[in-house]
Amino acid sequence: MEYLPTMLKIIENGALANTEKVASYTKVLADKLRNDGDTKAAQKVINIIKQTNTRKGISPASALNSSTIPVDRDSRFSLADESFPDIKDIDIQLDKIVERPVEEFISFVENAHLLSDAGVGISPSMLIYGPPGCGKSYLAQHIAARLKLPLLTTRCDSLMSSLLGSTAKNIRNLFDHAANRPCVLFLDEFDALAKARDDQHEVGELKRVVVGLLQNIDNLPSDTVVLAATNHENLLDPAVWRRFAYRLNIQMPSYESREKLLKQYLKGFSPKNLKNLTSATEGMSGALIRQACEALIRLAVLNGESNLDENKLLVKIAQIQHYKIIQSHETAESKIRQLKQADSRLFTTRVLSELFTISTGKISKILNSPLQA
Ligand SMILES: Nc1ncnc2c1ncn2[C@@H]1O[C@H](COP(=O)(O)OP(=O)(O)OP(=O)(O)O)[C@@H](O)[C@H]1O
Ligand SMILES: [Mg+2]
Incomplete structure (x- = not known):
């Protein structure tokens, strides 16, 4: 019964004589069949649409190719990027509290x-x-991949940067496009659009654009999946929050998620014991953990090494976590003391020695000597 939801969509839109949607959902069904290895059935399904086109003189088949994303009239820039995320390529680590919703x-x-x-x-x-x-x-991307739907991503800041007069039109065109095909519409950097509504400095026209956006969200058919993302949630007013049935707060990864992220991004280079590393990455985002792991793997590959030394990893993490102290213009001695004070577990004598290329003996001496007045 895996195909039932899509088949129901085809029947529902057939009954409503919505030929475009019948065709686009048929394409989704064919893609699912093809992905599951049944290419014959997939082709049969597609042929029905193509034949209907020739028999009746109407053109549902055109909807098979109707993924032309609308463009901004002046700049000719596409209003969204279309991608087809595959679950095989996405390995997301979510804390339990996020995973459930x-x-x-x-x-x-x-x-x-x-x-x-x-x-x-x-x-x-x-x-x-x-x-x-x-x-x-x-x-x-993960949600679109799980739903086996194409992802239409629009960066709201670039949507806004076009001429104001055409912004409202751009938004309408984009939503019309999304409403007429099975897809996940993803409004990224959403605060760029939504914050203007309440901003004292914004001109009236901008506010009207935002009100229009909210109406567009309201008017979407009940089968269009809309996701929006922001890291400035405090800029969104209650009217915006209300539009979304689900509100999901993703925070910095927990200990368990960080351990999984380290394993995932260190791949075969991962040391067996990740305890120290997992503790040291507290407060780091998945993106930063990935960056740190990949930077070290690159170095290891160039040096012909097949695994990574835990100490090197700790130094890299320390450089990211405490870059302000490390890059300050103070003396090495003062930085060493400050780092030890900031995180005494992470900044072992060995880590400090590697970080400043000073012998461990000298590091101990600095740390044990009293502060000069
Ligand atoms: N929870 C996670 N699990 C696995 N990988 C992650 C996770 N978080 C981040 N990453 C990695 O970091 C990359 C960047 O993350 P992403 O762009 O999704 O962050 P974001 O929250 O959208 O950031 P921004 O607010 O800057 O847009 C991802 O493509 C992925 O490789
Ligand atoms: Mg993002």
Whole structure:
């Protein structure tokens, strides 16, 4: 019954004579069949649409190729990027507290027909908020991949940067496009659009654009999945929050998630014991952990090494976590003392020695000598 939700969509839109949607959902069905290895059935399904086109003189088949994303009239820039995330390429680590609502959201979308039959249908929209680099955009890819739908990503700041007069039109065109095909519409950097509504300095026209955006969200058909992401949730007013059935706060990864992130991004280079490293990465985002791991793997590959020394990893993490002290213009002695004070467990004599290329003996001497007045 894996195909049932898509088949129901095809029947529903057929009954409503919405040929474009029939065709685009048929394409989704064909893609699912093809992914599951049934290319014959996939081709049969596509052929039905193509033949309908020739028999009736109408053109549902054109919808098979209707993924032309609208463009800004003046700049000709595309208003969104289309991608087809594959679950095989996405390995997201989510804390349990985040994972549960995400699974629930996916299940609601997949079983939307059951919910509307029971009169408790829900508009599939989710606002994802949290600090930079903690996986908001990655989660949008994950959700699209799980739903086996194309992801239409628009960066709201660039949508806004076009001439104001055409911004409202751009938004409408984009939403019309999304409403007419099965997809996940992802409004990234959402605060760029939504914050203007309440900003004292913004001119009236901008506010009207934002009100228009909210109306567009309201008017989307109940089967269009909308995700929005921001790291400035405090800039969004209550009217914006209300538009989203789900609000998901992603925070910096927990100990368990950081351990998984380290394993994931260190791959075969990972030391066996990740305890110290996991503790040292507290407060780092998934994006930063990935960067640190990849930088070291690059060096190891160039040096022909097949595994990574834990100490080197700790130094790299220390450089990221305490870059302000490390890059300050103070003396090495003063920096060494400050680092030891900031995190005595991370800054062992060996780590400090590697970091400043000073012998461990000298580091101990600095740390044990009294501060000069
Ligand atoms: N929870 C996570 N699990 C696995 N990888 C992650 C996670 N968080 C971040 N990453 C890695 O970091 C990259 C950047 O993360 P992403 O762009 O999703 O962050 P973001 O929250 O959208 O940041 P920003 O607020 O700056 O847009 C991802 O493509 C992924 O490789
Ligand atoms: Mg992002």
